[in-house]
Amino acid sequence: MANIRKIIEEKKIIAVLTIDNAKDAVPVANALKAGGVTAIELTLRTPAALEAIRRIRGEVEGVTVAAGTVLKPEQVKQVVEAGADFAVSPGINPRVVKAAQDAGLFFGPGIMTPSEIEMALELDCTLLKFFPAGTTGGLKHLNAMAAPYKHLGVKFIPLGGITCANVKEILSDKLIAGVGGSWLAKPDVINSGNFAEIERLAREVTEVIKG
Numbered sequence: 001m002a003n004i005r006k007i008i009e010e011k012k013i014i015a016v017l018t019i020d021n022a023k024d025a026v027p028v029a030n031a032l033k034a035g036g037v038t039a040i041e042l043t044l045r046t047p048a049a050l051e052a053i054r055r056i057r058g059e060v061e062g063v064t065v066a067a068g069t070v071l072k073p074e075q076v077k078q079v080v081e082a083g084a085d086f087a088v089s090p091g092i093n094p095r096v097v098k099a100a101q102d103a104g105l106f107f108g109p110g111i112m113t114p115s116e117i118e119m120a121l122e123l124d125c126t127l128l129k130f131f132p133a134g135t136t137g138g139l140k141h142l143n144a145m146a147a148p149y150k151h152l153g154v155k156f157i158p159l160g161g162i163t164c165a166n167v168k169e170i171l172s173d174k175l176i177a178g179v180g181g182s183w184l185a186k187p188d189v190i191n192s193g194n195f196a197e198i199e200r201l202a203r204e205v206t207e208v209i210k211g
């Protein structure tokens with residue numbers, strides 16, 4: 001299994017996509033890549049998601065592809081078959097985490113309470129989504145909540161309310177491995193075929209992080 005934690009720490013930004021038409025997957029991935037964003041999460045919220053993972057995996061080199069919103073154990077097999085590099089979920093379901101571990105698929109469950117962090121640690125997960133980050137107190141809340149677990153090497157990927165305006169501050173926190181966000185490629189922008197706008201947003205965040 002690739003070292004997903006290291007990859008996320010290097011790439012820093014995960015573009016979270018909810019895609020309606022699988023035909024858009026490759027142009028969107030290429031636009032993100034041209035702008036410097038090479039980690040992409042396809043949420044399993046639309047029927048096109050699995051085919052989108054398959055197409056990006058098959059046609060776009062150098063991009064790390066995750067499956068998001070993986071809510072059922074049986075979806076693990078589907079995302080492995082589609083070629084996902086890792087998978088995440090908004091919350092934590094031990095049956096899904098165990099199915100992923102049995103399949104050799106790296107899994108980052110979502111948490112927003114200490115009890116959920118403890119459940120994740122019990123399942124040997126130390127890279128966790130912090131969702132929904134923006135409305136549950138952001139970094140201040142995360143640092144207070146995670147204080148008892150820092151010595152265990154746990155790291156977080158906040159998702160929810162991340163934009164170009166707050167990304168740099170969030171990434172500067174030692175608890176953060178990377179961030180996820182949908183602002184880079186919103187469904188209406190994807191559906192309108194405005195891939196140039198997606199590339200522009202990806203380039204903008206890449207420059208903000210570098211600068």
Ligand SMILES: O=C[C@H](O)COP(=O)(O)O
Binds near residue numbers: 162180
């Ligand atoms: O469900 C997850 C969200 O779509 C990601 O949060 P965001 O839209 O605030 O980036």
Ligand SMILES: CC(=O)C(=O)O
Binds near residue numbers: 043070088089110
């Ligand atoms: C929110 C999130 O992490 C997911 O849909 O997988």
